[in-house]
Amino acid sequence: MKRKPENIKNKLLPAAAFCLILLLWWGISATELVPSYMLPSPISVGKAFINDFPNLMTHALVSLQEAIYGLIIGVLLAFVIATLMDRFETLEKALLPLLVVTQTIPTIAIAPLLVLWMGFGKAPKITLVVITTFFPIAVSLLDGYKSVDPDKIDLLRSMKANRLQIFAHVKIPAALPFFFSGLRVSASYAVVGAVISEWLGGFDGLGVYMTRVRKAYAFDKMFAVIILIIIVSLLLMWLVDILRRISMPWAYLSNSQNEISESSGKE
Amino acid sequence: MISPEKVSATNICRKDNVLYLLRTENITKSYDSRVIIRDINVHLHEGELVSLLGLSGSGKTTLFHVISGLAKPDSGNVFLNEDNITGIPGYISYMLQKDLLLEHKKVIDNVSLPLVIRGVSKRDARKQAQPYFEQFGLEGTEEKYPSQLSGGMRQRAALLRTYLCSHPAALLDEPFSALDMITKGQMHKWYLDVINKIHLSTLLITHDIEEAILLSDRIYIMTGAPGEIHNEIIIERARNERADFSLSPEFLAYKQQILDILKQ
Numbered sequence: 001m002k003r004k005p006e007n008i009k010n011k012l013l014p015a016a017a018f019c020l021i022l023l024l025w026w027g028i029s030a031t032e033l034v035p036s037y038m039l040p041s042p043i044s045v046g047k048a049f050i051n052d053f054p055n056l057m058t059h060a061l062v063s064l065q066e067a068i069y070g071l072i073i074g075v076l077l078a079f080v081i082a083t084l085m086d087r088f089e090t091l092e093k094a095l096l097p098l099l100v101v102t103q104t105i106p107t108i109a110i111a112p113l114l115v116l117w118m119g120f121g122k123a124p125k126i127t128l129v130v131i132t133t134f135f136p137i138a139v140s141l142l143d144g145y146k147s148v149d150p151d152k153i154d155l156l157r158s159m160k161a162n163r164l165q166i167f168a169h170v171k172i173p174a175a176l177p178f179f180f181s182g183l184r185v186s187a188s189y190a191v192v193g194a195v196i197s198e199w200l201g202g203f204d205g206l207g208v209y210m211t212r213v214r215k216a217y218a219f220d221k222m223f224a225v226i227i228l229i230i231i232v233s234l235l236l237m238w239l240v241d242i243l244r245r246i247s248m249p250w251a252y253l254s255n256s257q258n259e260i261s262e263s264s265g266k267e
Numbered sequence: 268m269i270s271p272e273k274v275s276a277t278n279i280c281r282k283d284n285v286l287y288l289l290r291t292e293n294i295t296k297s298y299d300s301r302v303i304i305r306d307i308n309v310h311l312h313e314g315e316l317v318s319l320l321g322l323s324g325s326g327k328t329t330l331f332h333v334i335s336g337l338a339k340p341d342s343g344n345v346f347l348n349e350d351n352i353t354g355i356p357g358y359i360s361y362m363l364q365k366d367l368l369l370e371h372k373k374v375i376d377n378v379s380l381p382l383v384i385r386g387v388s389k390r391d392a393r394k395q396a397q398p399y400f401e402q403f404g405l406e407g408t409e410e411k412y413p414s415q416l417s418g419g420m421r422q423r424a425a426l427l428r429t430y431l432c433s434h435p436a437a438l439l440d441e442p443f444s445a446l447d448m449i450t451k452g453q454m455h456k457w458y459l460d461v462i463n464k465i466h467l468s469t470l471l472i473t474h475d476i477e478e479a480i481l482l483s484d485r486i487y488i489m490t491g492a493p494g495e496i497h498n499e500i501i502i503e504r505a506r507n508e509r510a511d512f513s514l515s516p517e518f519l520a521y522k523q524q525i526l527d528i529l530k531q
Contacts, residue, residue, distance in 0.1 A: 155367050158335050159384045159432060160357025169380065173371040250371050250412045 040220035048220040049227065055209070056228050062205040063198065064232055066122055067190035070129020071236075074186060078134050082141035086171075092142070103135050111197045125197040125205070132193040133186035140182030144175025177251065180244040187236040195229055206232075287346070288313045288468050289334070289359070289436045294343035296329055302493040303329045307343070309470070309487055309496065311436060316462065316469045318479040318486045320525065326494030327472045328364060331438045334470070335361040347436065360432035364440040366425040368413035374424050375400075375409040381432040396431060402464055403427045404457060419450045423457070430465060439471045443478065455481055480521045481513055488528055498528050 022042055028034055029041035036044075049056070085092035107128060114124035148171050156166045198207025206225055213221040245252060289311040296304050304326035311317055319327050332338040334345050336356035344353045352358045360381075368377050376383075378399070379392035387395070400406045403423050413421055422442060429437055443451050443458075455478065462469070473479050479486050483502055490497040502521060504512055512518055 149367070151363050151365060152367055152369070154332075154337050155361070155363055156384065157337055158356050158359070158361040158363075159381045161384045165384055169369065169372075169384075173369065176371075248371070250414065253412055253414055 037217065037219065040223055044220045045223040045227065048218075049224040052221055052224060056206075056224065059204055059206045059209040059225075060228055060232055063191065063194045063207065063229075064236075066125040066194040066197075066205065067129055067187075067232075067236065069122075070126045070193065071133050071183075071186060071190045073126065074130045074133035074190075075137055075183065077130065078138035078141060078182075081134075082138045082145065083167075085138075085142055086145040096142075099135060099138065102131070107132055107193060107196055111200045114197065115201045120201045120203065125194050125202065128197040129190045129193040132189045136185045136189070137179065137182040140178040141175055144178030145171050147178065148174035176248055180240060180248070183243075184237055184240045187240050188233045191229060191233045191236060286313075286348075287311065288315075288348065289470070290346045291330075291334060292344045292346065294330065294333055294340045294345070296326075296333055296338065296340045297493075298329075304333075305493040305495050307494070307496055311468055311470050313435075313468055314466060315484050316471065316482055318483040319470065319472045319489060320476065320479045320486050321474065321489030321494065322529070323474060324492060325489040326492075327489055328440055330489075330494070331361065331440055331470075331472060335359050335438055337361075358434055360429045360434045360437040362425055362429040362437065362439045362442055365445075366413075366421045368416075368421055368424055368428075370413055372412075373409065374405070374411050374413060374416065377413060378405075378424055378428040378431055380428060396427075399427055399431070403430075403461060417450075418446050419454055422446065422454060426458070426461075430467065436468045436470065439469060441472050441474070444473070444475065451478075458482070476522055476525050477513065477518075480518055480525070486525070488525065490529070490531075500524065 025039075026042050029036055029039050040048075081095070085095060110131065111124070111128055114127050118124040118127065152170045152174075153166055156170055161169070194205065195207040195210065198205040199211055202208045206229055210222060210225045213219075213225065287310040291307055291309050294304060294307040295302065307330055309317070309319070309330075319330070321327050329338070333340045333343075333353075336345070336352060336354055336358065339354035344351055346352065347358050350358075368374075369380070372380070375393050375396060376389070379387075379389075379396035382392035382395055383389055397409070400409060403426065405420065405423055405427060408416060408420060408424070413424070416424065422445075426439075426442060429439070443454050446454060459482065471479075471482065480502060486500045486502065487496050488498040488500065489495065500521065504517065
């Protein structure tokens, strides 16, 4: 299949912008506009990344694990609560404002409390990830359930479908695109959530390592960690996109290509 | 077929010694204290195709919602054979106004949905639906998604799904109105061909006068707000003469008659 020039342009432009920023960064550090111990050059960051790679990976795996566990629990919790809220309107009225309030609590303020309650293990980290990821997924699922065409529900009702069948055949598929856009947002929150909770105490993980290298004024290593966090977040978002592709094959059809018109059928 | 605990078989639908397949008795329905339809009496014989012709807003779709059991009437009853099915969905095949194909299901799973809802396994449902694809001119579309079909094909798939609901009577709400003129003409021919092959008794909503005359054995004309049955016209013609019927003087006479009624 030939790629449309539009498509190439869409990928080329951000890549060019990225290179420009990198060049600017290099220029600033090369001209000593900012002293190099405060802003290491991209080259020394790259070196730190390579030299520190095995170390970075061990910590990244811990953070990624916390993020994924938290994300999975967050998704399950969001699914249960959103489904119950969709089913029982009173529950929605009672809970939705509360959910919004929980979102205004700053993560950074809760994290030390969680450490206090749950210790320095993985539990407080996963909990924080659950708290940050749960909301976007729950709200988008709820919106998704409500987006279903009421005529489709009538159609199923005319076939004598029960509530569960209507849910499985119509409501869940209608909610899927919403769910995945919520999940995409949450996936990026998840890594950041894990890192923030690691700042406040723990044995390993990117957040722990970040605090350690910051205290040692090894800013090149710190930048390497930041870049790794970005990479891990992007990786997770990419995973969500793949998952979306697998679970919603109908959304990725090229429409005009395979259209069958009535003229090809028997008249 | 009809569970006795849900349906009270009290009323006998015999009138002048004729057995009706489907009959409504003085249906009145209002939404938000506005009366939409009033005292509607329509009936359908076995194997008949009857049109409900009326301007938009005369409550045709509301009547279908009541007959299908999706909505409860304020007063009046719906009888299928001799059973009172008022307000109970699941006894009549109903094709709603839009084709309402589920975009996330392949065509074969869309049309076999009524079987799956009834508890047939997905695999068996596919097997049962498969033979009808040729009859309905849908062969080759089984593994496609609805978004890959043209408007006419989508409509055929929706009709096949309605047919696979397998109830003796079907309600079709403007099944051809979203199609362009030429496709519509093809679909009319196709539909007459199909109902000759499959045995189906149909009540059809349309606002297209020519469509009503061309397809129907009888036409109910609905007028006004609240909607009422204004007239009943029996279309007389030989079954297999339909092809040329639309150009005949009788056809034009029917059209004139209906236009006069609607003008009043």
